[in-house]
Amino acid sequence: MTEKTVSPDTQKELDRQLRILSRGVVELLPREEFITKLQRAIEERRPLRVKQGFDPTAPDIHLGHTIGVRKLRQFQELGHKIVLIVGDYTAMVGDPSGQSATRPKLSYDEIMKNAETYQKQFFKILDKSKTEIHFNGEWFRKMDFVEIMNLATRFTVARLLERDDFSIRLKSGVPISLHELFYPLMQAYDSVAIKADVELGATEQTFNLLAGRTIQEAYGLEPQCILTLPILIGVDGKQRMSKSLGNYIGIDEPPGEIFGKVMSIPDDLIYDYFELATDVSLERLQQIKQVLSDSNINPMDTKRELAETLVDMYHPAGSGRLAREEFDRVFSRKLLPNEMPKVGPNELVAFGLDPKAVYLVHLMTKAGLTRSNSEARKLIEAGGVSLDDEKITDSNYEFELAKETVLKVGKRRFLKLMPA
RNA sequence: GGUGGGGUUCCCGAGUGGUCAAAGGGAACAGACUGUAAAUCUGUCGGCGUAGCCUUCGGAGGUUCGAAUCCUCCCCCCACCA
Numbered sequence: 001m002t003e004k005t006v007s008p009d010t011q012k013e014l015d016r017q018l019r020i021l022s023r024g025v026v027e028l029l030p031r032e033e034f035i036t037k038l039q040r041a042i043e044e045r046r047p048l049r050v051k052q053g054f055d056p057t058a059p060d061i062h063l064g065h066t067i068g069v070r071k072l073r074q075f076q077e078l079g080h081k082i083v084l085i086v087g088d089y090t091a092m093v094g095d096p097s098g099q100s101a102t103r104p105k106l107s108y109d110e111i112m113k114n115a116e117t118y119q120k121q122f123f124k125i126l127d128k129s130k131t132e133i134h135f136n137g138e139w140f141r142k143m144d145f146v147e148i149m150n151l152a153t154r155f156t157v158a159r160l161l162e163r164d165d166f167s168i169r170l171k172s173g174v175p176i177s178l179h180e181l182f183y184p185l186m187q188a189y190d191s192v193a194i195k196a197d198v199e200l201g202a203t204e205q206t207f208n209l210l211a212g213r214t215i216q217e218a219y220g221l222e223p224q225c226i227l228t229l230p231i232l233i234g235v236d237g238k239q240r241m242s243k244s245l246g247n248y249i250g251i252d253e254p255p256g257e258i259f260g261k262v263m264s265i266p267d268d269l270i271y272d273y274f275e276l277a278t279d280v281s282l283e284r285l286q287q288i289k290q291v292l293s294d295s296n297i298n299p300m301d302t303k304r305e306l307a308e309t310l311v312d313m314y315h316p317a318g319s320g321r322l323a324r325e326e327f328d329r330v331f332s333r334k335l336l337p338n339e340m341p342k343v344g345p346n347e348l349v350a351f352g353l354d355p356k357a358v359y360l361v362h363l364m365t366k367a368g369l370t371r372s373n374s375e376a377r378k379l380i381e382a383g384g385v386s387l388d389d390e391k392i393t394d395s396n397y398e399f400e401l402a403k404e405t406v407l408k409v410g411k412r413r414f415l416k417l418m419p420a
Numbered sequence: 421g422g423u424g425g426g427g428u429u430c431c432c433g434a435g436u437g438g439u440c441a442a443a444g445g446g447a448a449c450a451g452a453c454u455g456u457a458a459a460u461c462u463g464u465c466g467g468c469g470u471a472g473c474c475u476u477c478g479g480a481g482g483u484u485c486g487a488a489u490c491c492u493c494c495c496c497c498c499a500c501c502a
Contacts, residue, residue, distance in 0.1 A: 174497095236447090262456095264456080298456085300455055301455095303456060377470080382451060384449085385450095
């Protein structure tokens with residue numbers, strides 16, 4: 001083999017792309033191989049096929065997902081082909097990566113419903129016209145048992161069990177179902193089916209991504225390169241962001257929700273969120289790091305900026321500022337929000353309540369502010385409920401709706417009551 | 421297939437016939453404090469217009485005045501042996 005000479009133009013473009021694509025990446029394996037692929041792509045004007053798979057196990061894309069999706073967008077902007085795999089079949093297995101227990105099985109209908117909202121949310125970030133989407137059911141549905149066995153011969157049980165999540169479960173006596181062992185093989189086969197050049201994933205995906213290389217080679221293809229990205233910690237500050245842990249910020253959530261959730265993250269996560277979930281410049285990142293390390297400066301302002309930035313990324317321009325103003329009103333200055341759900345006499349009657357003697361406990365539950373009457377009573381007795389800023393502590397409280405009245409439950413639940 | 425150990429409220433886990441809506445911890449929620457968050461302290465943490473009732477301890481039956489606790493059958497998990 002002769003060493004190919006690289007034209008200066010190619011070299012320049014290669015460097016440019018590498019610089020952009022390397023930002024925020026944990027590992028790029030094997031690096032040399034990736035450079036070769038990228039160079040070839042540039043020279044032959046043949047875009048790389050960049051794959052990422054998503055299992056529609058929950059209906060929302062959250063900030064943790066966006067790390068990968070935003071990296072995909074960078075590839076897209078550089079002219080490469082994005083291939084999204086919607087894992088309708090893999091979702092039925094449930095990815096064991098990083099899991100300490102078998103995941104609950106979803107019905108196919110639920111999966112397909114989730115898949116639909118997923119796609120809508122993806123294209124808040126990606127350019128739809130330049131994206132190829134496949135459901136992995138397209139190929140798995142057609143596989144017969146011989147083909148499945150054939151796929152299964154490419155991997156050994158020992159290799160699968162050397163993974164942390166499996167070995168920990170095995171040692172601590174937590175069950176592992178046989179089908180879970182198939183997950184990495186399925187994901188790997190997706191790479192065969194769509195002939196991926198590169199696959200992205202979070203660091204915990206490394207095993208699955210590498211399995212893709214093994215399986216592609218076994219099927220006579222050039223193995224993909226893998227690119228791993230950091231895992232975003234959720235709003236609880238402890239575990240990775242995930243829908244099932246309830247510590248996530250969904251990109252489809254209303255501005256106020258996104259803003260509030262961002263404000264609730266621990267202070268020491270502010271930098272990570274800026275780095276991983278936003279597109280602020282490297283210079284700005286440096287400044288943020290400085291500001292945060294200065295103990296004389298209240299990190300709240302930096303957090304506000306973060307929250308505003310994130311809201312603006314997924315909502316129309318200016319939404320972030322509005323959300324910030326609203327947050328300041330309601331939480332810092334404890335004023336009323338601009339917008340609150342309203343309830344008038346008609347709704348009261350529909351709730352089975354008498355506007356002349358509104359039973360507060362029922363109102364709270366019927367209006368959806370509390371989940372049960374008991375919960376409503378407990379909240380009242382705990383001093384968490386007020387009418388027009390007057391704390392109510394009697395759980396049998398009844399009142400006549402004679403004027404516009406604001407009901408406040410806890411810090412963030414409001415209801416405006418309108419008289420006739 | 422055999423032997424042994426298990427399945428308890430959102431999670432972990434105590435509970436072996438009444439005093440059990442079930443200890444303790446975590447999570448969550450509310451209150452105080454505050455600079456958003458954290459920390460700390462306090463309270464709540466099955467349901468019902470608060471009154472005793474109703475539903476809950478893998479499932480179905482049964483014993484008993486009374487069952488998470490005892491019996492029978494079934495389902496599931498783990499370990500070891502084969």
